[in-house]
Amino acid sequence: MQKDTSTTAPSTTSGRIRHRKRSNEVIPEVSKANGTQLLVNDKSKYKSMLIRAYSSIWMIGGFILVIYMGHLYITAMVVVIQIFMAKELFNLLRKSHEDRQLPGFRLLNWHFFFTAMLFVYGRILSPRLVNTVTSDMVLYRLVSSLIKYHTVICYSLYISGFMWFILTLKKKMYKYQFGQYAWTHMILIVVFGQSSFTVASIFEGIFWFLLPATLIVINDIAAYFFGFFFGRTPLIKLSPKKTWEGFIGASVTTIISAFVLADIMGHSKWLTCPRKDLSTGWLHCDPGPLFKPESYSLPGWISHWFPWKEISVLPVQWHALCLGLFASIIAPFGGFFASGFKRAFKIKDFGDSIPGHGGITDRMDCQMVMAVFAYIYHQSFVVPQSLSVEMILDQILINLTFDEQEALYWRLGEILQQGIQRKS
Amino acid sequence: MWIRAYSSLWMLASVSLIIYMGHLYIWAMVVIIQIFMASELFNLLRRANQDKRLPKIKLLNWHFFFTAMLYVYGRILSQHLVNTVISDKFFFRLVSILIKYQMAICYFLYIAGFVWFILSLKKRYYKYQFGQYAWTHMILIVVFTQSAFTVANIFEGIFWFIFPASLIAMNDVAAYFFGFFFGKTPLIKLSPKKTWEGFIGASVATMIAAFTFANFLGRFQWLTCPRKDLSTGWLQCDPDPIFQPESIPLPALISHWLSWKEIAVLPVQWHALCMGLFASIIAPFGGFFASGFKRAFKIKDFGDSIPGHGGFTDRMDCQMVMAVFVYIYHQSFVAAQDYSVEMFLNQIMRNLHSEEQLVLYKKLGQILQERHFIQS
Numbered sequence: 193m194q195k196d197t198s199t200t201a202p203s204t205t206s207g208r209i210r211h212r213k214r215s216n217e218v219i220p221e222v223s224k225a226n227g228t229q230l231l232v233n234d235k236s237k238y239k240s241m242l243i244r245a246y247s248s249i250w251m252i253g254g255f256i257l258v259i260y261m262g263h264l265y266i267t268a269m270v271v272v273i274q275i276f277m278a279k280e281l282f283n284l285l286r287k288s289h290e291d292r293q294l295p296g297f298r299l300l301n302w303h304f305f306f307t308a309m310l311f312v313y314g315r316i317l318s319p320r321l322v323n324t325v326t327s328d329m330v331l332y333r334l335v336s337s338l339i340k341y342h343t344v345i346c347y348s349l350y351i352s353g354f355m356w357f358i359l360t361l362k363k364k365m366y367k368y369q370f371g372q373y374a375w376t377h378m379i380l381i382v383v384f385g386q387s388s389f390t391v392a393s394i395f396e397g398i399f400w401f402l403l404p405a406t407l408i409v410i411n412d413i414a415a416y417f418f419g420f421f422f423g424r425t426p427l428i429k430l431s432p433k434k435t436w437e438g439f440i441g442a443s444v445t446t447i448i449s450a451f452v453l454a455d456i457m458g459h460s461k462w463l464t465c466p467r468k469d470l471s472t473g474w475l476h477c478d479p480g481p482l483f484k485p486e487s488y489s490l491p492g493w494i495s496h497w498f499p500w501k502e503i504s505v506l507p508v509q510w511h512a513l514c515l516g517l518f519a520s521i522i523a524p525f526g527g528f529f530a531s532g533f534k535r536a537f538k539i540k541d542f543g544d545s546i547p548g549h550g551g552i553t554d555r556m557d558c559q560m561v562m563a564v565f566a567y568i569y570h571q572s573f574v575v576p577q578s579l580s581v582e583m584i585l586d587q588i589l590i591n592l593t594f595d596e597q598e599a600l601y602w603r604l605g606e607i608l609q610q611g612i613q614r615k616s
Numbered sequence: 617m618w619i620r621a622y623s624s625l626w627m628l629a630s631v632s633l634i635i636y637m638g639h640l641y642i643w644a645m646v647v648i649i650q651i652f653m654a655s656e657l658f659n660l661l662r663r664a665n666q667d668k669r670l671p672k673i674k675l676l677n678w679h680f681f682f683t684a685m686l687y688v689y690g691r692i693l694s695q696h697l698v699n700t701v702i703s704d705k706f707f708f709r710l711v712s713i714l715i716k717y718q719m720a721i722c723y724f725l726y727i728a729g730f731v732w733f734i735l736s737l738k739k740r741y742y743k744y745q746f747g748q749y750a751w752t753h754m755i756l757i758v759v760f761t762q763s764a765f766t767v768a769n770i771f772e773g774i775f776w777f778i779f780p781a782s783l784i785a786m787n788d789v790a791a792y793f794f795g796f797f798f799g800k801t802p803l804i805k806l807s808p809k810k811t812w813e814g815f816i817g818a819s820v821a822t823m824i825a826a827f828t829f830a831n832f833l834g835r836f837q838w839l840t841c842p843r844k845d846l847s848t849g850w851l852q853c854d855p856d857p858i859f860q861p862e863s864i865p866l867p868a869l870i871s872h873w874l875s876w877k878e879i880a881v882l883p884v885q886w887h888a889l890c891m892g893l894f895a896s897i898i899a900p901f902g903g904f905f906a907s908g909f910k911r912a913f914k915i916k917d918f919g920d921s922i923p924g925h926g927g928f929t930d931r932m933d934c935q936m937v938m939a940v941f942v943y944i945y946h947q948s949f950v951a952a953q954d955y956s957v958e959m960f961l962n963q964i965m966r967n968l969h970s971e972e973q974l975v976l977y978k979k980l981g982q983i984l985q986e987r988h989f990i991q992s
Contacts, residue, residue: 344948347941351898358904361806366912374754381757430737522727528734536742565723572720581976588960588980594987600957601980604964608977611970 237420243548244416251546251555252409259402263467266398267391271309274387276552278305280543281379286372294369296360301376303353308380311346312388318342319586320395323469329594339590386560389567396570399463403454403512404566407519408558410449415442415524431531434524443520450516454509458483482508482574511574518565519558526561530554623923624789627931635778639843642770642777647685650763652928654681656919657755662748670745672736677752679729684756687722688764694718696771699845762936765943772946773856775839779830779888780942783895784934786825791818791900807907810900819896826892827885834859834882858883858950887950894941902937906930 258269282301318339325331338345361369393400419438427434457463465477485504530553534540543551588597634645658677694715701707714721737745769776795814803810833839841853861880906929910916918929964973 341948343944347944351941354905355898355901358806358901358908361908363805366908370909370912374750377754377757378750381753429739430734522731525731525734529730532734532737532742533746536746561727565727568719568723572717581972581979584960584963585976585979589983592957592960596957597980598984600960601977601984603957603961604973604977604980607961607965608970608973 240548241420247546247548248413259398262472263394263398264470264472266394266401270387270390270394271313273552273556274383275305276543276545277556278379278383280545280551280553281383282376284537284539284542294360294362294365296356297369297372300353300356300360301372303356304350304376304380307346307349307353308384310349311342312384313391314339314342314346316388316392316395317470318590319582320467320469322586322589324471332594336590382560386563390563393563393567393570395467397464397466399457399508400566400570401563402463403450403457404515404519404562405559406453407446407450407516408523408562411442411446411520411523412558414445415439418442418445428528430528430535439520439524446520447513447516450512450519451509454512455506458506458508482506482511511569514569514573515566518569519562522565523558523562526558530557619923627922628785631781635774638848639770639774640846640848642774643767646763646766646770649928649932650759651681652919652921653932654755654759656921656929657759658752660913660915660918670736670738670741672732673745673748676729676733676736677748679732680726680752680756683722683725683729684760686725687718688760689767690715690718690722692764692768693771693846696843696845700847758936762932762939766939769939769943769946771843772951773840773842775833775836775884776942776946777939778839779826779833780891780895780938781935782829783822783826783892784899784938787818787822787896787899788934790821791815794818794821804904806904806911815896815900822896823889823892826888826895830885830888831882834884858887887945890945891942894945895938898941899934899938902934906933 255269258265282298321335322332322339325335357369357373390401393404415434415438418441419433419435422437422441423435425436426432427436427439461475461477461479464479464483465475467475483506485506487504530542534542541550542553545551546555549555588600592600631645634641658674662673697711698708698715701711733745733749766777769780791810791814794817795809795811798813798817799811801812802808803812803815837853837855838851840855840859841851843851859882861882864879864881906918910918921928922931964976
């Protein structure tokens with residue numbers, strides 16, 4: 193399989209690949225000898241399942257703890273995951289002997305990473321930051337001016353990175369350096385695109401982060417088990433272990449569990465309330481019409497069988513069905529993309545941080561597609577028109593001084609009173 | 617040199633004509649330039665023998681191009697579109713719905729392209745196809761980011777499009793002539809034809825030209841008024857305070873020599889100095905980037921549409937960096953002065969229903985009360 197690699201790949205890289213293959217590739221060699229790579233025929237599948245199950249339980253446990261602790265900690269977790277993903281991906285296509293001749297290059301990557309982080313999180317969290325310091329005058333002024341010039345600051349950082357890149361171009365390394373530059377941009381866009389949407393979803397209410405993430409996990413696990421027990425027909429050439437039985441079984445399971453989980457999660461205020469500032473305490477809020485139960489009377493034949501005459505459904509459960517549909521049908525394409533990518537560049541896994549699963553990017557590939565969808569779905573179909581009130585209010589708090597805000601308040605009050613008087 | 621001069625004159629003439637015709641036509645010109653640039657760049661790293669077995673790659677590229685165009689121009693021009701159809705009830709509803717779901721529509725188009733890409737992956741061409749996919753994304757980002765900012769600049773007032781573009785052109789021309797007559801010391805290994813004499817001479821010339829040209833351009837209402845909708849007629853507006861002349865008394869030694877006691881300076885001329893500084897010092901790095909890129913991939917020019925100059929991308933490389941800078945500069949240092957109580961009151965009255973206005977009023981009241989409570 194390594195005969196038709198490009199001539200530019202030096203021996204050190206393929207040595208690294210061979211080494212990684214040695215550590216992870218021991219088990220599936222047996223199944224290849226059988227002529228098929230389906231999980232059903234894999235003789236040592238039980239051993240690999242136990243390793244995967246063990247690390248999965250640890251991940252889920254850690255995840256639940258962070259959810260309990262709150263929005264800010266979840267954001268911190270997302271940022272940490274991001275740093276690890278970027279690190280894995282930066283290292284991936286680097287060629288070590290060329291890198292030794294370009295000493296400042298890694299630093300340049302992290303410079304762009306830091307700029308992207310400042311830009312993305314500055315935009316998302318600035319209204320929340322303003323709301324946190326809204327009572328203290330000094331901090332408020334400082335924060336407002338930082339936010340005002342936020343775009344300029346990030347742009348200047350980017351342009352200095354751009355100029356630094358051009359000034360470090362070395363005569364015979366042009367192609368490698370341009371390739372690394374493009375690769376850096378693609379990584380940062382992929383990693384920060386989805387993480388910015390994830391963080392934005394978190395502050396809209398942990399529900400909008402937890403439900404999609406859980407659906408992807410359920411889909412993954414259900415596909416694994418359905419494939420384990422029933423898998424016969426291969427699904428797609430890119431991922432030879434996936435089967436149609438696993439896919440369809442997981443889809444049905446995901447959609448049903450979406451409906452049920454939305455009901456369970458929707459009753460918790462901790463999960464459904466949006467967070468308007470950067471505090472960490474308990475949240476109180478009006479749940480909003482989406483999370484208030486509505487009663488539906490069941491059709492006659494069901495109420496004959498079961499003693500229930502009507503069921504209460506939260507309107508959000510219908511949205512959850514759409515999320516479940518996307519998670520089972522389209523999100524797996526994120527996984528296929530990652531598989532195709534690994535196959536194209538002949539790597540086994542993105543990293544080896546998680547035993548049995550590969551690197552962090554291997555776990556996050558479907559999550560990334562889902563996070564973007566969940567945010568866009570939320571913005572387009574869930575959020576009511578009061579968004580514009582929030583936007584204008586945020587703008588007012590960011591851009592006007594305290595005195596101007598008070599002046600605005602009094603004048604608005606006068607105008608509204610005149611309007612009321614005119615009507616009555 | 618004569619071929620270059622000849623085609624330069626043609627380009628200059630046609631750009632002037634389009635500027636005369638107005639914002640909408642300038643936008644159309646930007647879109648056309650974009651299509652040509654994207655075409656050049658898409659073709660650049662394609663390898664003919666591999667493309668024959670992957671017939672749909674070109675179509676996929678244009679699908680992503682169309683999605684990007686819909687997304688970018690939808691965001692920038694949505695408010696303008698709304699203002700255009702605000703009188704017709706049916707169109708207003710249609711346009712409002714389209715704008716509300718614009719992001720979702722563009723996302724679905726993108727996901728369709730993504731799924732299409734994955735389903736079209738062919739066994740031995742994975743690396744080539746992924747490379748093309750990444751290349752497509754990079755092209756679209758480069759082309760559309762700068763053109764998005766260019767179009768946003770245009771609708772803020774043609775001045776903010778034509779002034780930076782002419783600064784870049786002046787810098788180019790001045791560098792060429794200074795290098796032609798005085799060039800001795802090479803500037804950077806990437807572009808062996810550029811010299812320090814050309815660079816410095818062009819910088820000085822650009823700064824002076826920026827200061828005076830801004831004065832000249834700032835007097836035309838056609839160029840300084842922002843366009844709030846998509847109409848094409850004449851514009852009337854109150855000129856922005858930065859385009860109103862202020863008199864600055866000259867220091868004594870100059871007024872001894874010349875007979876002027878004070879000169880009228882438009883405040884925008886100070887901003888013009890900053891833009892001139894950027895255009896002469898930093899924007900050329902866009903040209904260096906393009907040169908390095910061509911050297912890395914061993915190509916002479918990006919295309920050959922323009923005789924003597926190469927392709928569109930060769931002309932636009934510095935312009936792209938400048939357009940982004942001008943937009944960000946404008947948003948941060950020029951437009952930001954507009955925020956006032958009046959502006960927000962207008963926004964509230966215009967954009968919110970009466971119930972929403974009450975909600976805003978109550979929320980603002982709560983925040984102010986909390987603040988007073990904590991401070992007292």
